Amino acid sequence: MSTLPSQPGIRRRRRADPSFWLLAGLASLILAFLYLPVVVLIVFSFNDNIVTTLPLKGFTWHWYQAMLANEDMLAAIGNSLYVATVATALTLVIGVPAAFAIDRADFPGKTAFRRLVMLPLTLPGIITGISMLNMFRMLGFNLSLETVIMGHGTALIAIVVTQVYARLQRFDRRLEEASGDLGGKPWQTFLMVTLPNIRSAVIGSGLLAFTLSFDEIPVTFFLTGRDNTLPMYIYSTLRRGITPEINAIGTIIVVVSLGLIFLSISLLRDPQRRPASAKPG
Amino acid sequence: MKLAARRRLANLGVLAPPLLWTMLFMFVPYAIMFAYSFYRKQFPIFIPDIQFGNYLLLLTDPQYYTVLLRTLKIALLVALASLFLAYPLAYFLVFKIRSARVRAGLYMAVIVPLWVSYLLRAYTWKTILGSQGVLNSFLVWTGLLSEPTDLLLYNQFSVVLTLTYIFIPFVVMPIYTALEKIPRNLVEASHDCGVGPVQTFLSVTLPLSVPGILAGVTFAFCLTFGDFVAPTLVGGPNATMIASVIQSQFGTALNWPLGAALSIVVLIIVLAIISLSDRFERAGRLNLG
Numbered sequence: 040m041s042t043l044p045s046q047p048g049i050r051r052r053r054r055a056d057p058s059f060w061l062l063a064g065l066a067s068l069i070l071a072f073l074y075l076p077v078v079v080l081i082v083f084s085f086n087d088n089i090v091t092t093l094p095l096k097g098f099t100w101h102w103y104q105a106m107l108a109n110e111d112m113l114a115a116i117g118n119s120l121y122v123a124t125v126a127t128a129l130t131l132v133i134g135v136p137a138a139f140a141i142d143r144a145d146f147p148g149k150t151a152f153r154r155l156v157m158l159p160l161t162l163p164g165i166i167t168g169i170s171m172l173n174m175f176r177m178l179g180f181n182l183s184l185e186t187v188i189m190g191h192g193t194a195l196i197a198i199v200v201t202q203v204y205a206r207l208q209r210f211d212r213r214l215e216e217a218s219g220d221l222g223g224k225p226w227q228t229f230l231m232v233t234l235p236n237i238r239s240a241v242i243g244s245g246l247l248a249f250t251l252s253f254d255e256i257p258v259t260f261f262l263t264g265r266d267n268t269l270p271m272y273i274y275s276t277l278r279r280g281i282t283p284e285i286n287a288i289g290t291i292i293v294v295v296s297l298g299l300i301f302l303s304i305s306l307l308r309d310p311q312r313r314p315a316s317a318k319p320g
Numbered sequence: 321m322k323l324a325a326r327r328r329l330a331n332l333g334v335l336a337p338p339l340l341w342t343m344l345f346m347f348v349p350y351a352i353m354f355a356y357s358f359y360r361k362q363f364p365i366f367i368p369d370i371q372f373g374n375y376l377l378l379l380t381d382p383q384y385y386t387v388l389l390r391t392l393k394i395a396l397l398v399a400l401a402s403l404f405l406a407y408p409l410a411y412f413l414v415f416k417i418r419s420a421r422v423r424a425g426l427y428m429a430v431i432v433p434l435w436v437s438y439l440l441r442a443y444t445w446k447t448i449l450g451s452q453g454v455l456n457s458f459l460v461w462t463g464l465l466s467e468p469t470d471l472l473l474y475n476q477f478s479v480v481l482t483l484t485y486i487f488i489p490f491v492v493m494p495i496y497t498a499l500e501k502i503p504r505n506l507v508e509a510s511h512d513c514g515v516g517p518v519q520t521f522l523s524v525t526l527p528l529s530v531p532g533i534l535a536g537v538t539f540a541f542c543l544t545f546g547d548f549v550a551p552t553l554v555g556g557p558n559a560t561m562i563a564s565v566i567q568s569q570f571g572t573a574l575n576w577p578l579g580a581a582l583s584i585v586v587l588i589i590v591l592a593i594i595s596l597s598d599r600f601e602r603a604g605r606l607n608l609g
Contacts, residue, residue, distance in 0.1 A: 076444035092457035137338035163546015170349035
């Protein structure tokens with residue numbers, strides 16, 4: 040509390056702070072810049088005109104109806120859901136044990152393993168996609184949605200590993216020892232003590248992986264066969280020209296991903312205030 | 321003994337799937353790509369022929385090294401532009417917003433666009449900047465332009481703008497974290513010593529936020545360096561970037577060995593930038609004690 044005497048001084052200085060309004064203005068401009076495209080996307084999905092020009096014409100649901108009637112697009116959405124779901128399951132099945140291995144196990148080549156797992160997080164997606172394409176071709180694999188899933192799984196493991204590893208680092212391991220001392224078998228300890236404590240990190244990183252997989256282009260581009268995912272469909276449509284249908288599906292994607300984002304962020308937030316023991320399985 | 325053996329077996333069970341997966345889907349593919357970069361194209365196949373022809377071609381044919389230099393330039397511009405936009409934003413949030421709740425809310429508002437579809441955000445710039453787009457029609461509507469201009473889209477400017485827009489949140493995040501870590505009493509002490517706000521910023525806040533700046537700039541640079549979607553959507557022939565060239569080598573040009581060599585070059589540049597920024601950051605940390 041030795042800072043108390045200086046407190047009024049700080050307040051006075053802040054109130055008369057001319058840089059506050061300057062920075063506030065700048066920050067609002069940058070935020071407006073960040074949201075301008077999102078607003079444009081949503082507004083023009085309801086605009087009764089085939090070109091995205093101002094002034095706006097009338098309100099219409101037409102582009103949403105056109106979208107629902109577009110079978111190629113619906114098939115692409117289905118493909119994307121399939122890819123993202125299986126790829127997410129895959130990242131969890133591989134990523135959670137990998138996080139455990141990095142946190143606890145000691146084995147030769149551990150540093151190399153950690154670097155390798157993290158690599159797709161820093162390398163451009165095109166590198167991951169192309170290197171896997173090389174291998175699939177060498178092995179004589181046909182490209183399909185399944186090869187896309189393997190690509191997404193590989194590229195997104197790092198997301199799960201970083202989040203789960205961070206949570207494991209803060210996890211009090213004495214809880215596991217206590218469980219062992221009370222006669223719990225290792226698998227019981229894992230299911231009833233360890234897993235509940237990292238559960239939100241697992242689910243949160245899973246949701247994040249799902250969102251990213253649903254949006255992925257570079258890896259998909261090289262690993263997909265005849266079937267398109269939704270971003271690939273949009274990407275190839277865009278090169279032919281723009282239709283407001285894309286704005287409609289875009290608006291839906293924005294709304295759905297906002298929901299998923301808030302869900303995953305609230306799960307990834309560290310439940311520090313609650314004592315760990317207050318969360319039995 | 322028995323227990324130790326069983327534990328080792330359990331460890332192996334946990335370890336085996338991720339180890340096998342990383343070997344098969346990361347190590348082997350990178351190794352194959354490296355090998356391919358020494359192959360030679362001989363229509364319609366590629367033959368193993370250990371030579372450095374592909375790399376030599378990249379360094380001597382202007383068709384390739386100009387694109388490489390242009391990509392470096394664009395990535396640098398994007399990194400700097402997003403730094404100049406992200407820093408004031410992060411600074412404002414950390415030092416000027418007093419309510420923790422408002423600060424957290426605004427921070428969320430900044431990073432949320434990061435997850436709202438990369439593709440859609442790149443594509444929307446096309447609808448904004450195009451000659452039949454939002455900005456043009458707005459300028460004509462208000463009378464600032466007499467007719468739409470096509471100068472806004474399909475050039476290096478539109479690529480830099482779009483990528484800057486896309487990567488700003490990546491730069492805000494580490495700078496925000498770095499600024500948040502600065503002990504407030506250091507800033508107060510500087511004020512109490514009679515140092516003005518500008519000098520305090522330059523000699524206390526800015527140096528202490530260097531790790532965040534480095535991390536953010538590195539993110540933006542590396543992400544830009546390997547991007548081919550934005551250049552395809554909003555770039556013109558003068559804005560071709562290296563990843564687009566790689567893409568065409570694996571597509572229409574059908575020269576996988578050359579594409580692999582280009583990929584290896586990108587991989588090396590990205591890894592070099594990352595380790596360089598790591599080293600700078602560590603050196604900076606030592607200096608500041």
